[in-house]
Amino acid sequence: MRTDSAPRPRGAVGRPAGPQPAKRQAILEAAVAVFLREGYTRASVDVIADEAQVSKQTVYNHFGDKQRLFLAAVEGERERVAARFTSGLTPELADEPKNEGEGAADAETALVSFGHRVLQVLLDERASALRRLVISEVARHPSLRPACADGEPQQLVTHLVDLLTDRTARGELSVDDPATVARQFVALLVQQGLHQSMYGTRPLPGHEAAAICERAADLFVRAYRR
Amino acid sequence: MRTDSAPRPRGAVGRPAGPQPAKRQAILEAAVAVFLREGYTRASVDVIADEAQVSKQTVYNHFGDKQRLFLAAVEGERERVAARFTSGLTPELADEPKNEGEGAADAETALVSFGHRVLQVLLDERASALRRLVISEVARHPSLRPACADGEPQQLVTHLVDLLTDRTARGELSVDDPATVARQFVALLVQQGLHQSMYGTRPLPGHEAAAICERAADLFVRAYRR
Amino acid sequence: MRTDSAPRPRGAVGRPAGPQPAKRQAILEAAVAVFLREGYTRASVDVIADEAQVSKQTVYNHFGDKQRLFLAAVEGERERVAARFTSGLTPELADEPKNEGEGAADAETALVSFGHRVLQVLLDERASALRRLVISEVARHPSLRPACADGEPQQLVTHLVDLLTDRTARGELSVDDPATVARQFVALLVQQGLHQSMYGTRPLPGHEAAAICERAADLFVRAYRR
Amino acid sequence: MRTDSAPRPRGAVGRPAGPQPAKRQAILEAAVAVFLREGYTRASVDVIADEAQVSKQTVYNHFGDKQRLFLAAVEGERERVAARFTSGLTPELADEPKNEGEGAADAETALVSFGHRVLQVLLDERASALRRLVISEVARHPSLRPACADGEPQQLVTHLVDLLTDRTARGELSVDDPATVARQFVALLVQQGLHQSMYGTRPLPGHEAAAICERAADLFVRAYRR
DNA sequence: GATGAATGAGGGTTCATTCAT
DNA sequence: AATGAATGAACCCTCATTCAT
The missing domain is CATH 1.10.10.60 (Homeodomain-like)
Incomplete structure (x- = not known):
């Protein structure tokens, strides 16, 4: 350049x-x-x-040409979205070191809280539109594959790995392979969130989001509670 | 052509x-x-x-007009896919009363086996393309909402509900709310399968599919083993 | 049927x-x-x-084919309109031998009255539409020439010829060539009526119609009063 | 082509x-x-x-779009036609200060001469086609209404008003309301000209044009001769 | 480097007309 | 004699892209 x-x-x-x-x-x-x-x-x-x-x-x-403009636009927006994740998931909360509850005594509460943050960034309007766009075109533009693979931004998983490791260290949970478990947890939230919001096409009512998070947390705590 | x-x-x-x-x-x-x-x-x-x-x-x-043709095509293909699910997931296996392993003594094995069947129908080429198409257009064609909501065909979940109920009755598992748990299990498989196959855009290697299924089965057995 | x-x-x-x-x-x-x-x-x-x-x-x-259907339709409607003229200009008045006023003592009044009847049939919605249609297509369908030439239906002129002859016989007017004069009178009414109603595209307010008729009658009475 | x-x-x-x-x-x-x-x-x-x-x-x-192109075309042609009227009715005659006869001693001769000029511009091929076009479409394109109302260009009437006023001043005629009378004269010529030429679709033989003009002049001179 | 004008290809849609029943 | 299905040609309009300034 x-x-x-x-x-x-x-x-x-x-x-x-x-x-x-x-x-x-x-x-x-x-x-x-x-x-x-x-x-x-x-x-x-x-x-x-x-x-x-x-x-x-x-x-x-x-x-x-149009295709290169498209790829540049997707890449740009993807970075923007990823930045949002890193810097605290939502602009408003960007400065808070941790969301309320995630450091809470209870591992289940922490997972629920994390889940809410995941859904929040996941269902953001622009992020949803980007996801739909990438899914639409990935079959025709191989360059979109990275963007598609990054559907669950790495930052989220990393964050959860830390959480699980921490709780395991505290003796509250006993997760051997936190990376795998973290991916599972995020995958579960993502799929249910996308499905129930029609891929971000309809707003997800608060109680539905809560139910998704609580059930996921319950599942994982059942499985990995010491 | x-x-x-x-x-x-x-x-x-x-x-x-x-x-x-x-x-x-x-x-x-x-x-x-x-x-x-x-x-x-x-x-x-x-x-x-x-x-x-x-x-x-x-x-x-x-x-x-084109839009009505489109909706008819989606509806038709959706029924075709659903029929495939009902009649045995894939044409070739349509006659087998049960896939190998699902009636096995071990609940975990049964879940793994079920998982493989889910991924099989999920990642079918046409089903994947249909899914991408629906996701692409649901924002612009509200009539696609039912097709979008039906991403995880009901038959799959029902089938799993039966499995879970059965195993609970046998005393092998203790699942209180099989419907919810079944949806979670399917959601987990679906998301990981779609993600790793780029929404059906790249063939999922056997070992990856196996890993997804085994880890999911492990998670749920951990959580609900009596 | x-x-x-x-x-x-x-x-x-x-x-x-x-x-x-x-x-x-x-x-x-x-x-x-x-x-x-x-x-x-x-x-x-x-x-x-x-x-x-x-x-x-x-x-x-x-x-x-379409063209023959068109010509048949025009011919049919033209006959229908002509029939309306003959049978008394408007359906409702079909039976009355003469409209009120036309037999009045005053020739000017009679002309005004006749003028109103002309405008009435001229500006009838269907008759206007037919006229516009014929004018539109006469250049492309030579068979429409008779329909175009008959824009001022013969019946109207004939009727006026009678009126003028009658008044001349009575010594009230002195019209030598009633056919010519009748055509002029009708032409004047028609042109002003069409022009002010945008060829039947906008309703002609009563006072405008009246003015047209009165001025025309005045002109001809001035010219041919004995 | x-x-x-x-x-x-x-x-x-x-x-x-x-x-x-x-x-x-x-x-x-x-x-x-x-x-x-x-x-x-x-x-x-x-x-x-x-x-x-x-x-x-x-x-x-x-x-x-097509409609705007159409309106622009009509407007353009309309101006072109109007310009022709103003600048001397036909290009060839543009330079002659006055047509032969119009300033003649005899009012009737002047009217006949004026009538010829009216018919000349009226029956010009393009002007006729424009007129048919406007009449055809005025019902569907309201923006055509001005063009339709301007069927008898103002310039013609104005010109005749001057003529009548002049002759009245000279004591040859006695026209009280020259505007109205001028409109009548023009209307009569226009209607008979259009009618006999099938709205410009067939050339009007010279003797027919002459007859129209002479009869009209005769009528008005009869009516307004002092 | 930036613009407005221009292009050729193609998209959805509709038409007058004709088969096969 | 009447129908419904089918056709091929057009029509209006828009697109991605390129000149000439």
């Missing part, structure tokens, strides 16, 4: 983007919005250009 | 035209094939008509 | 029309309605067939 | 493309030609594009 031909007023030099990084960003954001809203095929480059307040050819100058 | 080799509705061979309700079936089958292959937007009515060896207007005479 | 296929009780044998005269009539009426409503090109044979509650092919059996 | 022989916008010859606002004009001219020839529904955007030697999408880029 980094083609900067001529002098270019130093300052924003390290940036790896192509020409006019601000426009590139505007295009990317518009592309994300439109692709999430319309899907790959329905999304039109015209609309993206309009929404980015940029000429259509500028889009082509920056991204070459 | 497809010049004129294979299936041809069946029945009257000599006269190629006439008021054949078989054409409706041919159109529907072509529609299923094309929609599964291309997705809703990419799929073109022209191609469907060609593939059904029928004029485009005939498609419109039968189904009114 | 009369569907009884076979022997057909003779009696209606001489009729030159096609099969099933009742259906023919239904088709014709539907055709008139649709052509007047939609124009020639927009009108679809499907819609006409539906509206006549008849199969599309039946339409073709009776009329051959 | 039409391989590539004739007009080609004009101007730059070497480079065939580029941001030429001349294309808009070419499209408009082709649209006028095709709509006048075929009517709204029959006219196809493809044909217009071909005739303008322009891609179909270019038409859409410039005019949005």
Whole structure:
């Protein structure tokens, strides 16, 4: 990357983007919005250009063709979503070191609390739309495979591994292979959450989310309680 | 693709035209094939008509418009898939009264065996494509909601409920609420199967499928072993 | 309806029309309605067939093609309109030998009264639609020329010729060539009526109609008063 | 039809493309030609594009859709026709300050002369086609109402008002309300001209035109001669 | 590097018309 | 004589992409 031909007023030099990084960003954001809203095929480059307040050819100058623009948009949004996970799952809670309850005395309560956080990020509107988009197109765009595999962001699992390890160390649970168990727990929550919310297409009522979390926590505590 | 080799509705061979309700079936089958292959937007009515060896207007005479054709195709394929579940999960095994192992002495073995059957039907190529299609379009076609909700066909869960009830009656397990537990077990399998196969986009190696099933069985046996 | 296929009780044998005269009539009426409503090109044979509650092919059996159906429809409606003129200009007044006022002492009053009747039939909704239709298509269907030439139905002119002759005989007016003068009078009314009603597309307020008639009568009385 | 022989916008010859606002004009001219020839529904955007030697999408880029193109074409042609009236009724006569006879001593001769000019512009081929087109579509495109109301261009009436006022001032006629009388005179000519020429569909023989004018002049002179 | 104009291909839909029953 | 199913040609419109400025 980094083609900067001529002098270019130093300052924003390290940036790896192509020409006019601000426009590139505007295009990317518009592309994300439109692709999430319309899907790959329905999304039109015209609309993206309009929404980015940029000429259509500028889009082509920056991204070459629709497919590459699409992949860039997915990648960008995926990073954005992952960042949300890392930084605390939801923007508002980003600063809190731990959500209430997760450090609670009771392992079951901690799992329930973790479950709620999983569902929260999982069913976020943009994250859901991204997931549907990736599932729609993964068969046709092999480059989406990483994005598809990352459906359950690694951060979530890591976080849960820590939790399980911790509780096992405390003698509260006895989980031998926390990685596997963590993946199972997350998988269970994800599937039930997606299924009941129609893949993020309908809001999940609070009591349904609670039931999913509580039952999952109950299952795992039954299985791994010392 | 497809010049004129294979299936041809069946029945009257000599006269190629006439008021054949078989054409409706041919159109529907072509529609299923094309929609599964291309997705809703990419799929073109022209191609469907060609593939059904029928004029485009005939498609419109039968189904009114693309959306209705689409919904009919989804519904048809959904029934076909459901029928496969009911009649024994896969055509080849349709006659076997029970798969090997499921009636086995060991509850864990039985769960593993059941799990394999679930993954088998789940990852069937057409079923996967249908699932991706439904997920892709459910946000735009509300009529797809039932098809989306039926992601884990009821038959599977019912079957497992029976299994759990049976084992509980035998004193091997102690499951109070078999419906809930069955849904959890299936959900776990489904999510891990879909995730690792990229929603049916890549074949799931046998050992991965086995691991998923064994770990799930282990989890549930741990939790509900008497 | 009369569907009884076979022997057909003779009696209606001489009729030159096609099969099933009742259906023919239904088709014709539907055709008139649709052509007047939609124009020639927009009108679809499907819609006409539906509206006549008849199969599309039946339409073709009776009329051959769309163009012939169109011409038949125009001819039929034209006769209907002409009949309305003859029988008293409007259905309700059909029986009255003369409209009130036309036999009045004053020639001017008689002309005004006649003018109102002209405008009444002229601006009738169906007559207007027919006129627009004929004007639309006369350039493309030479067979419409008679229908176009008959824009000011002969009956109206004849009626006025009588009136003028009568008044001249009475010594009230002195019209040498009543045919010419009658055509002028009608032409003036027609043009102003059509123009102000946008060719029957907007209802003509009573006072506008009155003004047209009064001014026309004034003009002709000024010119031909003895 | 039409391989590539004739007009080609004009101007730059070497480079065939580029941001030429001349294309808009070419499209408009082709649209006028095709709509006048075929009517709204029959006219196809493809044909217009071909005739303008322009891609179909270019038409859409410039005019949005068929209806707007249609309205623009009608409006353009209407202005063209009106310009013809103003600048001397027909291009060839544009320079003559006054047509022969109109300033003649005799009011009747002046009216006859004026009548000829009216018929000349009225029965111009393009003006007639425009009139038929407007009448055809005014019921379906309300934006055509102004064009319909302007069937007798204001310029004609104004001109005649002047004439009548002048003759009245000279004491030759005594017209109290010249505006009304002028409208009547024009209406009479228009209706008889349109009627006898089948709305411009058949050429009006000279003697018929003359008869119309002479009779109309006779009528009005009879009525308003001092 | 950015733009507006232009393009050719193709999409869904509808039409007038004709078979086969 | 009447039907329902079928057809092929068009039509309006939109798309991804590329020139010329």
